[in-house]
Amino acid sequence: MSNAESNPTWAEEIRMKRQGLCWTQKEMARQLRLAADEKLRAQLPSSSSIVREIRYHESGTHHPGPVYGELYRRVWKKHAKPGESEAEAKLQADPLLLSWTVGRLSQRVDRRTLLQLAAATVVNPVLDPAERLMRALMGDHRPDDPTVSHLEDRAKGFHRLEEHLPAKTLCPALMTHLGEVSALLESGPPEHLRRRLAVIAGEGAILAAWFAWELGDGPQAAALSRLANLAARRSGDDAIAACMAGYRTYMTGGDNVHGARLATAALERLGNADPATRAWLLARHAEETALLGDHQTALTSIHLAEEVYAEADINARPWTCFLDPGRFASMTLSVYSRLRREDDAVRAIDEITMHLGPNTEIKKLCVVKADLALARLRLGDVIEAVKYARTSLAATSAMAFPLGWDRLDHVAAELTLSRAQAAYEFRTEYAATRPKQVQPSLQ
Structure with missing residues (x-):
């Protein structure tokens, strides 16, 4: 396992920000308590327990979760260096x-x-x-x-x-x-x-x-x-219509048959133009058919997607700028882990890890970290799966991103099969955090 996996970027960021302010973990605990309002402060554990939580956060053992995550954000904002808070604003x-x-x-x-x-x-x-x-x-x-x-x-x-x-x-x-x-x-x-x-x-x-x-x-x-x-x-410009159909594959309310048909129609509309859009649509077709259990079709589509992506320019059109190597690898991972192709899944995990860092786009973390969680869970590593799921949960909560919630729903469902304490704790936290809103279905 790489150092990046064993010590996640969010853990490093917490430690480095604390050290940058020349604070001990005890002082960090005091600042977190000060950042809480009166009602929340009364619910926080003792200072020694908060210090222990900080130690867990900085080691990557526990993800901060929504409560501690919000307290950290308040502290960083209050003690931001000149220019940082202005840039965020x-x-x-x-x-x-x-x-x-x-x-x-x-x-x-x-x-x-x-x-x-x-x-x-x-x-x-x-x-x-x-x-x-x-x-x-x-x-x-x-x-x-x-x-x-x-x-x-x-x-x-x-x-x-x-x-x-x-x-x-x-x-x-x-x-x-x-x-x-x-x-x-x-x-x-x-x-x-x-x-x-x-x-x-x-x-x-x-x-x-x-x-x-x-x-x-x-x-x-x-x-x-x-x-x-x-x-x-x-x-x-047929690529615009093809792209719109690609977005609509996510808007089917879980109807994977309709999602696969939309992806097929979009590919036919696009033809061989615009390799980046074509690679994305092929990967979407693979994801939808994998969820339908059509393994051969999914495998054919994802292999073709990888071939096309190798020659693609993701900056050719505005809508494919998100499809960097890490995000594309997460699409291949979602397919390979669903098809239980362990060697291919591990290869995709390595590719994703290579491209993630402290400055990765927040919305990308919502999906990529959830895909990593599902893959690790299917590989039998519940502890790593929960670590990735917690990072996805924090990012998804911050962005209110439906696609992140959808991926995390799958993670929570598969964690019900585990008796591990970490799995139980995440499912409890997730149930308390998950919004009740159901996304509209565009049929």
């Missing part, structure tokens, strides 16, 4: 500006880079494109190439920010973005700009439909899905 304050800044980059953005960008972003450097957009929207002149390029960068940026910020934070700004694109489409732009604007509308509608589904608004998700398909037809 900036992430929430101006998603439109930040999405454009992030979208101008030619690659995915990890957590550390995003915070640096948020801290450095000011209005003045982007005044010119923003001013051009405003003038176009006010009717002072027709949209031009720089204005449309500004919106294209913004669309890319929203897809990159999606891995870092909850849907409720980004959705209002994304709808504003779509409203601006719609206004420019109605202004009678030249045909070459109209097509580019239609593509931008489609790329944004895909993500907006996903956000609406995450937030439990089925009718809005369906309407935005139709908008994405309309944009695909008007722009002649």
Whole structure:
């Protein structure tokens, strides 16, 4: 087992932050108690017991869970270094500006880079494109190439920010973005700009439909899905419709037959274009057919997905920026562990571990860590499975991410077969944390 697995990144982060403040574990326990409100403070154990919990957290033996996790966040926020809290606030304050800044980059953005960008972003450097957009929207002149390029960068940026910020934070700004694109489409732009604007509308509608589904608004998700398909037809960009179908494979309410059919239809629509999107859709088809028990079809699809992914450029389209090697490996892992192919599963675990770190996108941790938990559980390692599940639970709670809850539902269900104390403790904690909301099904 690697050091990264035996001493998880969250454990290292807790230890390093404490040591960076020159605190003993006893002082850390005092700070955690001070961070609690009066009601919670009365429920906390003794200081010596909190010290023991901190020791467990820093060694990776116990995950902090939602209560201690929140207390740690309050302490870190209170004692943040100059600029850190401002950067976190900036992430929430101006998603439109930040999405454009992030979208101008030619690659995915990890957590550390995003915070640096948020801290450095000011209005003045982007005044010119923003001013051009405003003038176009006010009717002072027709949209031009720089204005449309500004919106294209913004669309890319929203897809990159999606891995870092909850849907409720980004959705209002994304709808504003779509409203601006719609206004420019109605202004009678030249045909070459109209097509580019239609593509931008489609790329944004895909993500907006996903956000609406995450937030439990089925009718809005369906309407935005139709908008994405309309944009695909008007722009002649079949990849937009294929991508929308790919997102909808997650929105079936657990109907894996329908999910597999959607993935098949999307692959037929896409053809051999855009290898990254094709690799993702093939992996989704493999995941759905594996859940149906169709082992041969799942194996064929995941092998083909791996072949296509090897030649893919994940930055070719905005929606595949999430599919880095670690996330793609987690999709292969979900298939191989379901098919009980242990050697392939271990290979995928090693690949994932190689690409995870302290700056991994939060939303990615929701799914990847749950996939790791399921795989470890099926390999017979309950203790490691629970460690991964706790990390996924913390990330999923922070992001309110339905896909994370779905994966953790499978983890909790399979843990019922274990008599280990760690399994019982996690299932108890999970039952107390899991929201009751059921995601809408788009059939």
